[in-house]
Amino acid sequence: MGFKSFCFKKSLWVFHFGGASCNNCDIEILDCLTPRYDLERFGILLVGSIRHADVLLVNGSINMRDRDRLIEIYNQAPKPILVVAIGACGCTGGIFAEGNTFAGPVDKIIPVDAYIPGCPPKPEAIIAGLVKLVNSSNPFKRDK
Amino acid sequence: MSKKFLIPIGPYHPLQEEPELFKLYCEGEIVKDIKWETGYNHRGIEKLSESKTYDQVFFLVERICGICSTSHPFAFANAVEEICRIEVPDRAKYIRSIIGELERIHSHLLWVGLAGHFLGYNTVFMWAWKYREPVLDLFEMITGNRNSYAMFKVGGVRRDIEAAKIPAIRKVLAEVKKKTDLLTGAVMDDPVIHARTKGVGILTKEDILDYGAVGPTARASGVAIDVRKDDPYAAYPLVNWKVITAEEGDVFAKAKVRLLEMYESISIIEQCLDGLLKEKEGDIAVKVKNIPEGMGTGRAEAPRGEVFHCVFSDGSNSPARHKIRAPSYVNIATFKKSCIGQSISDATISLAAVDPCYCCTERMAVAYDISTGKRIMNGAEILKASAEKTREIMSKLK
Numbered sequence: 071m072g073f074k075s076f077c078f079k080k081s082l083w084v085f086h087f088g089g090a091s092c093n094n095c096d097i098e099i100l101d102c103l104t105p106r107y108d109l110e111r112f113g114i115l116l117v118g119s120i121r122h123a124d125v126l127l128v129n130g131s132i133n134m135r136d137r138d139r140l141i142e143i144y145n146q147a148p149k150p151i152l153v154v155a156i157g158a159c160g161c162t163g164g165i166f167a168e169g170n171t172f173a174g175p176v177d178k179i180i181p182v183d184a185y186i187p188g189c190p191p192k193p194e195a196i197i198a199g200l201v202k203l204v205n206s207s208n209p210f211k212r213d214k
Numbered sequence: 215m216s217k218k219f220l221i222p223i224g225p226y227h228p229l230q231e232e233p234e235l236f237k238l239y240c241e242g243e244i245v246k247d248i249k250w251e252t253g254y255n256h257r258g259i260e261k262l263s264e265s266k267t268y269d270q271v272f273f274l275v276e277r278i279c280g281i282c283s284t285s286h287p288f289a290f291a292n293a294v295e296e297i298c299r300i301e302v303p304d305r306a307k308y309i310r311s312i313i314g315e316l317e318r319i320h321s322h323l324l325w326v327g328l329a330g331h332f333l334g335y336n337t338v339f340m341w342a343w344k345y346r347e348p349v350l351d352l353f354e355m356i357t358g359n360r361n362s363y364a365m366f367k368v369g370g371v372r373r374d375i376e377a378a379k380i381p382a383i384r385k386v387l388a389e390v391k392k393k394t395d396l397l398t399g400a401v402m403d404d405p406v407i408h409a410r411t412k413g414v415g416i417l418t419k420e421d422i423l424d425y426g427a428v429g430p431t432a433r434a435s436g437v438a439i440d441v442r443k444d445d446p447y448a449a450y451p452l453v454n455w456k457v458i459t460a461e462e463g464d465v466f467a468k469a470k471v472r473l474l475e476m477y478e479s480i481s482i483i484e485q486c487l488d489g490l491l492k493e494k495e496g497d498i499a500v501k502v503k504n505i506p507e508g509m510g511t512g513r514a515e516a517p518r519g520e521v522f523h524c525v526f527s528d529g530s531n532s533p534a535r536h537k538i539r540a541p542s543y544v545n546i547a548t549f550k551k552s553c554i555g556q557s558i559s560d561a562t563i564s565l566a567a568v569d570p571c572y573c574c575t576e577r578m579a580v581a582y583d584i585s586t587g588k589r590i591m592n593g594a595e596i597l598k599a600s601a602e603k604t605r606e607i608m609s610k611l612k
Contacts, residue, residue: 088232090255092573094280094361096231097324104327104343118228135253136233143226165277168265169258190280190361 078124078152079204081113085123087143089176090166091130094190095157099127107193114200125152125200128176131159131166137173144180152203155182156196158189165189218246221558225254232572236565243557248549255576263536268294268505271533272366275523278538279574280361281324284317285516286538286574287366289523292447292512294368297527300500304449305493306370308486311449312383313357313365314514315479315486319390320349321517322472322479325569326397329469332566333410338401345393348386355379370499377495380487391480398473411465415552415564418463425551426544429519431568434471435463441515453485465567505529516541518569540574 088096102109103116117123120143132140144153155176158164163175176182186199224235233254239247259278263271275286288310295302302310323346330338350360356375357363365371375383401407417427422435432439440457442450458474460467507529514521519541526535545568552564 086228087226090257090573090576091232092277092280092283093231093571094277094283097280098361100231101343101347105340106344106347116228130255131257133254133256135256139225139233139254165274166257166259166262169262171256171258189277192360 078150081115082124082152082200082204083115083117083122084125084127085117085120085143085147087126087128087140089128089130089136089140089160090133090171091157091159095129095160098190098193098196099129099156102193102196107197109197109200120147123147123151125154127154127156128180128182129156129160131163131169132173132176132179133169133171134173135171137179140176140179152183153180154184154186154199154203156186156199157191158187161185161187217241223562225251234570234572238553238558238561240558243559245553245556245558245561248553248561250546250549252572252576255573257576260536260538260577263533265532267531268368268533271536273364275538276362276364276366279540279571281321281571282317282516282518282521282574283362284314284365285514285521286523286540288314288448288514289512289521290525290536291366291368292514293510293523293525294505294512294527296510296512297505297508297525298368298502300369300502302370302500303493303497304452305374305490305495306498307449307452308489308493309371309373309375309498310366311453312375312483312486312490313353313363313371314448315482316349316352318479318517319476320346320353321569322476323349323397325472325517326401326469329465329563329566332563333407335406338397338407341400342397345390345397348389352383352386355382367499368505369502372499374496374498375490377491380490383487384484387480387483391477394473394476394480401469401473407469408466410560411469411563412462414465414560415556415567416462416464417548417552421548421551422463425548427519427548427568428541428544429516430468430471430475431519431545431548433457433459434467436461439520441513441520445513447512447514449486449489450482452489453482455482455485465563468567505531516574518542518571518574519545521574538577540571540577542568542571542575543577546570546575 086099155161159166160176163172166172184199184203186196188195218241221238221240225233235251237249238245263274266274272287275290276283278286323342327339327342354360357365417435419436422432422437436459438457438459443457455478458471460471505527507527509526512523522539524537525533528534553561
């Protein structure tokens with residue numbers, strides 16, 4: 071286990087970027103943090119600034135207006151950062167991929183480490199995705 | 215003279231789920247002017263809808279907004295059924311109303327939680343969201359998904375609610391009612407919430423009528439408008455219920471209206487379940503062969519107010535034009551009245567009080583030049599540009 075993977079084993083702080091989404095994934099992410107699922111017991115905390123974050127959660131299709139801001143936020147993030155694309159729109163563009171303002175799925179804009187598909191993914195799926203990412207021997211595969 | 219300064223909130227602010235930008239122009243602590251910018255959430259849904267078949271459009275309009283994901287299909291179904299002039303079976307009407315009201319409960323609970331969060335009162339947030347979970351479980355049992363239920367189609371609904379499921383639904387409703395009592399008691403008696411929300415963000419009856427605000431925002435100021443009563447659809451004329459109003463128009467009144475509306479929703483669902491037991495099982499949709507030429511309008515009362523859909527059909531498989539107007543579109547404009555003159559700390563809860571939903575609202579985006587304030591492109595200019603492009607391509611072909 072490398073130093074970077076070791077540092078990302080515990081107490082991940084997440085920053086939530088809601089693109090042009092329909093709110094479904096947003097409320098499911100918040101659901102993960104509320105008492106039923108309570109991700110905070112693992113030290114996973116929603117933070118207000120990208121500069122404090124270890125993980126960037128991106129959901130929703132990205133439109134032309136969001137694209138530059140997503141790149142800006144990614145650039146502001148402390149590196150290394152894990153990027154998780156949540157929901158069908160985050161992974162592929164989903165039902166909005168044919169839209170006239172669509173600016174490509176998230177992985178065409180910034181590098182993505184994990185995909186959690188579903189419309190919306192259930193909180194269980196989001197938790198499973200994050201656990202898989204943290205438990206993988208090297209979450210930063212794309213660095214190689 | 216105090217100095218004026220600008221406080222931007224957003225577009226990606228931890229307070230907000232959705233991307234939008236508020237600009238608060240302040241003098242000292244007092245908000246003097248407010249401007250907001252949207253367009254971060256524009257997905258071109260109206261245009262996309264023209265490329266999809268009527269069956270597919272239901273899945274698309276469901277994803278306009280995840281929180282009110284029944285009200286858009288509801289209004290769209292009403293519009294298309296007006297074109298076809300068909301009457302859906304009573305059983306389908308009951309099922310539609312049950313889903314619509316369950317959604318209202320979950321949306322209002324969600325709002326109560328978020329309002330608590332905006333006040334810095336995270337206990338309310340956690341509790342309200344915990345009590346919302348059984349409703350989502352119910353959705354999962356009935357429709358197979360926690361959000362985006364895919365229950366609607368032209369002429370009826372896709373799935374039945376079997377008699378075997380009804381006792382389980384009643385049990386959850388009783389539980390939700392108990393929790394709502396608890397939450398209502400906690401919110402109504404809490405001195406902190408009283409101090410933070412009473413007399414804050416007041417909208418008078420005149421303001422509501424001037425801005426054309428709808429939904430709980432209007433009802434909290436004493437304007438009793440509710441599409442379910444004014445233009446009855448689905449099973450709402452078949453059951454007994456009343457429109458909840460309050461007179462004060464402040465944030466507390468809006469919270470009160472929403473909490474009391476949840477009781478009405480529970481009572482509507484109970485009555486619809488009684489109605490379901492009387493109807494024959496399986497009779498949930500009428501067959502629709504084709505959609506004739508014509509125009510139809512459909513309205514539905516979303517948790518946030520009136521959703522309006524207008525569909526033009528040219529007799530083909532997909533809508534020729536589909537216009538959507540969401541409640542937040544008019545409600546957001548009331549910020550001009552409710553926030554100006556307040557302190558910055560009260561502005562956030564005033565903004566949240568109308569339960570704004572930007573993904574519902576963003577149907578069109580217009581670009582303005584910041585330096586001159588001039589509109590960069592309008593509809594005619596876009597058309598002109600499009601015509602020019604066609605001419606250019608044609609000239610190349612020759």
